[in-house]
Amino acid sequence: MSTQKINIGLFGFGPVGQGFYKLAGQRANNKINIIRIAVKDQKKERTLDRSAFTFDYRELLHAPDLELIVEATDDERAGYEIIKTALLKGIPVVSANKKLLANNLEEFVDLSIKTQTPLLYEAAAAGAIPIITSLDSYFNDEVVNAIRGIINGTTNYILSSMLQQGISFETALKNAQELGFAESDPKNDVDAYDAAFKLALLSVHAFGKILDVNDILRYGIRFIKKEDHQEAEALDKVIKLIAHVFPSGDGIEGLVLPTWLAKEDDFSSVSAEFNAIEILAKDSGAHLLKGKGAGSLPTGSALLNDVIKALSGGYTYKKLNKAQNPDGIEIEVILTLKNPSEINGLLEVQKQVEANGNIKITAWINTRDLKAQIGYLEENEAGLISTGRIRKVIKQSKSDKLSCTEKKIQNEVLN
Numbered sequence: 564m565s566t567q568k569i570n571i572g573l574f575g576f577g578p579v580g581q582g583f584y585k586l587a588g589q590r591a592n593n594k595i596n597i598i599r600i601a602v603k604d605q606k607k608e609r610t611l612d613r614s615a616f617t618f619d620y621r622e623l624l625h626a627p628d629l630e631l632i633v634e635a636t637d638d639e640r641a642g643y644e645i646i647k648t649a650l651l652k653g654i655p656v657v658s659a660n661k662k663l664l665a666n667n668l669e670e671f672v673d674l675s676i677k678t679q680t681p682l683l684y685e686a687a688a689a690g691a692i693p694i695i696t697s698l699d700s701y702f703n704d705e706v707v708n709a710i711r712g713i714i715n716g717t718t719n720y721i722l723s724s725m726l727q728q729g730i731s732f733e734t735a736l737k738n739a740q741e742l743g744f745a746e747s748d749p750k751n752d753v754d755a756y757d758a759a760f761k762l763a764l765l766s767v768h769a770f771g772k773i774l775d776v777n778d779i780l781r782y783g784i785r786f787i788k789k790e791d792h793q794e795a796e797a798l799d800k801v802i803k804l805i806a807h808v809f810p811s812g813d814g815i816e817g818l819v820l821p822t823w824l825a826k827e828d829d830f831s832s833v834s835a836e837f838n839a840i841e842i843l844a845k846d847s848g849a850h851l852l853k854g855k856g857a858g859s860l861p862t863g864s865a866l867l868n869d870v871i872k873a874l875s876g877g878y879t880y881k882k883l884n885k886a887q888n889p890d891g892i893e894i895e896v897i898l899t900l901k902n903p904s905e906i907n908g909l910l911e912v913q914k915q916v917e918a919n920g921n922i923k924i925t926a927w928i929n930t931r932d933l934k935a936q937i938g939y940l941e942e943n944e945a946g947l948i949s950t951g952r953i954r955k956v957i958k959q960s961k962s963d964k965l966s967c968t969e970k971k972i973q974n975e976v977l978n
């Protein structure tokens with residue numbers, strides 16, 4: 564860092580913007596000058612003098628002395644304009660806005676590379692956990708076989724308190740909202756969209772493939788019952804919302820599902836609002852990072868670390884290439900719903916138990932078939948838990964096809 568101060572425009576002053584502002588004043592060797600803060604609501608009470616703010620983000624975006632942008636809004640439309648304009652002008656950007664980044668990743672990465680302008684988003688992937696920096700620098704030469712993690716603190720808090728206090732999902736959600744661990748509209752967290760956004764950001768740096776958020780197989784925790792926890796416990800297992808991404812054929816398979824874990828699994832003991840991510844690298848093996856995935860100071864700290872990193876350059880994207888459609892894999896799931904016969908593609912249905920008028924089955928299903936029916940399952944408030952068992956579908960060779968009259972699929976059990 565040179566002796567000169569860097570002029571920063573801060574967009575957003577919610578918990579994340581405020582965390583960044585506070586730490587920028589305490590750390591960074593007094594090298595940061597926040598020229599102004601863009602916010603939206605003119606009537607909101609602020610902790611700083613009104614002169615520190617602008618209510619017109621474009622005014623700050625086009626300020627002549629602007630040298631770096633910290634984007635910490637929750638606004639997809641304004642955020643898109645801010646990031647795109649800044650990159651086109653060659654102004655480095657640091658952002659925490661995971662939804663915006665995940666939904667526009669290909670365009671932003673392309674622009675960042677073409678304009679040679681850093682775009683850093685560690686804070687958006689898993690709060691304070693330095694996972695993207697690790698993947699982009701330390702693991703940029705080694706093949707990564709998979710990334711697995713608990714990357715949403717809200718759902719982890721809810722599942723942990725359901726288990727520990729024996730309470731329902733609804734009560735656990737209400738408690739989490741009162742304690743500030745869940746938003747008043749919890750959809751993004753509870754229905755696993757948030758974890759899917761983060762998984763898309765991780766995929767680029769782990770495998771060099773940009774994963775479309777809509778291609779991720781996602782199912783939330785809204786329909787998990789107390790009885791599901793009891794059943795898992797009787798089998799020495801716990802239920803966690805597990806995000807898992809790995810190469811499959813020429814593509815990438817991304818899953819975010821409530822999943823059974825053995826009690827001795829490292830993730831089983833990750834409780835409350837904590838996040839944990841495992842990098843499974845080809846030569847060096849498994850690495851586990853655990854830390855705070857959200858919150859004002861942890862996320863503000865990640866933004867500040869990125870600001871300092873941006874002064875010396877952006878991500879390398881050394882592995883970057885286009886993702887193809889994955890081959891599809893099969894996973895074993897437990898489904899609880901009124902009429903499982905309406906679900907297409909179930910294989911090896913293992914058991915049927917009546918539970919509260921619903922039917923509970925354990926079966927294998929291709930992830931593509933399951934993805935196509937997620938909307939139906941959500942509408943029908945179906946329970947869906949992965950047992951954690953995954954197997955690859957081995958396609959038939961041409962000669963197999965000629966010699967067999969019946970369609971045959973050979974399966975290789977991966978775990």
Ligand SMILES: NC(=O)c1ccc[n+]([C@@H]2O[C@H](COP(=O)([O-])OP(=O)(O)OC[C@H]3O[C@@H](n4cnc5c(N)ncnc54)[C@H](OP(=O)(O)O)[C@@H]3O)[C@@H](O)[C@H]2O)c1
Nearest residue numbers: 575576577578579602603604636637638641659660857858
């Ligand atoms: N909270 C976390 O722990 C966490 C962790 C990782 C990532 N993130 C991400 O970081 C971002 C910020 O999170 P947060 O919790 O601080 O959000 P928040 O409480 O919703 O605050 C958003 C801020 O953005 C401002 N804003 C919204 N639209 C704007 C516009 N058009 N022009 C100027 N300012 C605008 C708001 O202004 P007003 O103050 O006027 O309303 C507010 O200050 C979000 O994208 C979130 O997903 C959050």
